[in-house]
Amino acid sequence: MGTTPTQVMAFPSIKAIVRDNGTAEVIVAGNSRIVPAGESLQDLRNNALALVVGEAQTLQRPVRVQIEDPEGHGELIVHPDNKLESVSYEPRTARRRAETPATTPETAAPAVIETTPLTAPKPAKPAETAPRQPWPPAASNVTEAAVEEPAPTLRSLKDTSFLVSAPVLEPATQGWRGALTRLGIRMNPSDEELSEREDIRTVSQHWPGPRTIAVVNRKGGANKTPTVVMLSAILARYSGAATVAWDNNESQGTLGWRTEKGSHDRSVLDLIDSSTELLSPSTNAAEIAKFVHHQTADKFDVLRSDENEEGDHEVTAEEVDIAHQVLTRYYRLVVMDSGNTARAANWRRMIDHTNQLVVPVTAIEDRAEAARLTLQTLESRGGHDAELARNAVVIVSESTDAKRSMSGDALKRAKDEAERIAKGFEPFVRAVVRIPYDPALVNGPIRYEALQPATQRAWLAAAAAVADGF
Template identity: 30%
Template sequence: MTDAQITINHDGTGSVTVDGETTTLAASGAVEARQEATARIAKRAAELGRPLPATATESGRTWPLLIGTDGTVTPRPQEDAAAARPSTVSAPSVEIPDAQADLDVTRSRPVTGQPAPSWEQPATDPIISEVPGAQDDLEATRPRAIATEPPAAPRHSAPAPQTPSPAVDQGSPVDELHTFREVQSDVHSSVAPTQQNESQHAPGPDTGPAVVDPPAAPDAVDADPRWSDISQQPAAHGFRGTLNGMGLKLAPTDEELAVRRESLRQEIAREEEARRADEQLAQEEAARETRRAIRERAAAEKDRAERAIIQTPFEEPKKVIIANYKGGQGKTTVTYGIGATAGRIRGGDVIAWDANETQGNLGFRAKKAPTARSVVDLLEEAADDFTTVEGSKRSTLARFTRSQGDNLFTVLASDESRDRQDLVDADAFEKVHEILGRFYSLILIDTGNNHRVSHFKAALEAADQLVVPVSAGADGAHAAEAMLDSFESLGHGDLVENAVVLLNDSATRRGDATGIAAKFQQRVRAIIPIPFDPALDSGDEIDFDALQAPTRAAYQEATAAIAHGLAGTKEG
C-alpha cells in the first residue's frame, strides 16, 4: 500500500496526500502545518479502523511514520518504509548509533501535549565541546528554538560501533519523529473517536450507553498570545543561559520553559483576578448609580407633587394657626419656614402674622423693615382707611408689614411694647383678619401660649388648618396633647383630626421621637420631622437660603401637607 505523503515548507505551506487525494496546507507556521497534516491522516485512519503509514518530507528530509487512529505518531522500521515508498523515490541511508535503544526510548516517551517548534527533539542534550559544529546543529535541533534560518541539509555520518554516544546526529529519524509524537494531544481534540476508544466505551450487555469524555478545556497559557514569544526566547538561566550570554542563542531547557509557563500562568491569574475585581467594582458602581437614579427620580416626582399641591389656588383666604400651649417648641421658626416655602412656590400671596398676646419673636427673626411698625400701628393709624373702597389699598397695608425679599412673603409683626400688644383683643383680631384676607389667600397665624385670651380663641374659631410644633422633650409633647384635648372639648375635633404635627429636632435635647410620634399617630393627619439646623439655632434673623437641603425639604413636605388639608376644606 502506498504511504500517505506529507510535505511541509518552513513557512507553513505544504500538502498532505491520502489515498491519492491531495489537500493543500496553508498554516501560520510549520508546527501548525504538521498538526493539521497529522490530524487529517489520523481522521482517515479512524475511518479505516487501522493505523496508516505515512512519509513526511520537510526541507529535504524524509521521515517514515505510522499514524494511529487516535493521532499517535510512531516510527516505522526502515525496511517497512522502503517497501512502502514508491520505487522512484530513494532516501539517503543514515547510520545511527544504538538506534534501536533510541527507538525504544522514543516509543515509551510520554506525550507532552505541547507541539515542538522544530522537527528535531533529541532525547539528551549534546555536549557542545565534544561535537564539531555542535553549536550550529544545536540551534536547529533544540526544542522550541527560535528558528532564524531553514534547517540545514542532513549530514551523513560514517558507520560507528553500536555503543552509546553523547550526541545524537542531527539527521537521526529517531529523534526527528519526536515532533510528530508531540502533536498527538492536539490531534485528540480534532479527530473522531478512535476504534480503541470506541472499544473502551462501547456498551456491554450489562452496561448503559457509551460515555464519551468531554474535550479538555484549553490551557490558559497556550491561549495567551504572549506565550508564543515567551516560549521561543533564548535560554536565560543555567548553562545555556551562560552560553547565551557569550553570544549564542540556545533554546531554554524544559525546566526553564516550565518556570516560564508557571510564571505566565500566575500573571494571567493575577490579571484575571484584577479584571474580576474591576468588573465587580463596575457592577457595584452601576448598582449604586441605579439606586441613586431611582432615588433621584423618586425625589423629583415627590418634589413635583408637593409643589403642585402647594400651588393650589384658593377662592377664599385660608387661615393656618401654629399653636402649642408651651413656649420654646419652635412656633416662630416653623411659621417662618412655612411662610418662606409657600411664598417661593406660590409666588407670593402669603402673609405671616405674629398674633402673640405678648411681645412675639417673629418680627425679630424676620428680615427687618426701614420702620418697625406693628399690628398695633395698623389698628391705630389705618384701620379706618380700610372701611372705604378708596382707602382699601394694598399700598396702605404695606406701610405696616415687612417684605421678606426673595422668600416672597410678608410679615405682620406684634408690637415691641407688651402694654400696647394687649390692645389686640378678639374684636381687633377680627378686624385685622378681615383686612389681611382682602390681599392674601394664605394667612399664617403665630399664636401665643395663653389659650385663654380672647384673640387666641378668635384665631381658633377662624382657623382652617392646625399646625402643632413639638420639640424633642416630653414636656412639649405633653402640652400639645393637652391642647388637642382642649380643642376637642371646644368642638374642634375636625381641626384636630386634620392637624399636622411637626417634630422639631434639637442639638441639646434628646427625646424619644418615636414615642412622641406614637402619641399623635391616631389623633392627627400627618406627623413630619424637621431636622436640626444650625442656621435656625442661633436665634438671629433667619436666612432661609442658609438652611440645609434636608431642612428645606422637610419644610416643603410640611407645607404640602398643610396645603393638602386646606384643599380638602370647604370654601368660606
C-alpha cells in the same frame, strides 16, 4: 329697653345657611363653620343659631345674621342672652309647585314649623324676654310637582374628548438618573424625586378664597415661630400667592425678632387703627406695605405684634376680627403665630378664623405634653375647634440640646425620642412630619436658603401636608 335693628352693628358679617340636603354652615367674617347635623330642618336652624349666639356672647353685644334656608331668607338680630328679633323674612317663591290638601304625612311634608328653645353654648343666663320668633314663619302646605326627564336616545358629546389628559412624565433631574439624563440618556425620576415633585405641586396650587393657618402650642420653646417662618416662606415661594405671617401674641411676640425689619416700626395695632382706610374700596393695594415688613428673600410679609415695652395692651377678639378682615383683603394666605395662653380672647378668636391647625413640638417630653393638651382642649370644645384638632398637622423637630453636645449617643437618643413622639401623635391627627436639627433655625433671622438640603426637603413635606388640608 329693646334694641332697634339700626343700633346693631353689621360687623362682623354673619350668615347662617341651611340646605335641604341636611347640611348647614355659619359664615363669620368670611370663615365657614360646619353646623352639627340634626334630625330635622328645625334642628339644623337651632344648631346654626347656637353658633351665632356664641358669637354674640364673645362680642358681648347683639349681632346681625343673614339667614337662608330652603323655605326663605331674611335677617335676625341675635342677642347674647339667647333672644332673637326678626328684622325681615321673605318666603322663597315656589317654582312649579301645586297646592295639595294636607291629609297624610306624605302630602303634608313642609308642615308648620314649631320653634324649639335654642341651646346656646354656655349662655350667660336664661332668656327672660319675649318668646323666640320662628325662623322662618309658618310654611305653606305645598309639595313638589314631579318632572320627568326624557331618557337620552343618543350619547352626549359631553361624554367624550379628543384631548390627552395624562401629563407627560418629565425626565429625572436629580441624582445619578439626572446625571445620565443630562448626558443624553433619558431616565425616569426616582420615587424620591417623584415624591418631591408631588409636594411642590401641592404647595404651588391656588385655592379659591383666602386660607388661614394657626400655629399653636401652649408651651414656649416649642418651635412655633420658626414653623411660622418656614411655612410662610415655602408657600410664598412656590405658590406665588400673597402671604403674610401675623404675630398674634396677646402682648409682645418674637416673630419680629426672627425676621427682617422694614423701614418703619408699625405693628398690628397701627393696622387696626387704620383699618377703615385700608378697607376702603378706593385704597390702593400697595398701602398695606406701610404696616408690614417684607422678607426680601423669602417673598412673604410679616405683621409684627405690639412692641410697646410697657406691654399695656392685650389684643381683643374684636381686634382680631378687624385685623383678619384687613389681611384677607390683601393676602391669600395668612399664617398666624400665637402666644401660650389658650384662654386668651385673641387666641380663641384666631381659632375661629383658622382653616388649618399646625402644632409644632420639639422632641422634649414637656413640649409634647403641652401639644397634646392643646389638641385635647380644642377637641373638648367640639364643633369647629374639634374638627381642627382632628385634621391638625403635627411637626416634630429634633432637640437642639443633643446636637450641641455632638455626642453620638445623644444624637441617637434625640432621633429615637423624635420618632417616639411622632408615632404617639399619628393616631390622633391627619399628618405628622419630622424635621431634622438645623443650626440655621436656632438663632437670628431665619432664611430658607440658609437651611441644609435635608431640612429644606423636610419643611417642603411639612408645607405640603398643611396645604393638603385647604
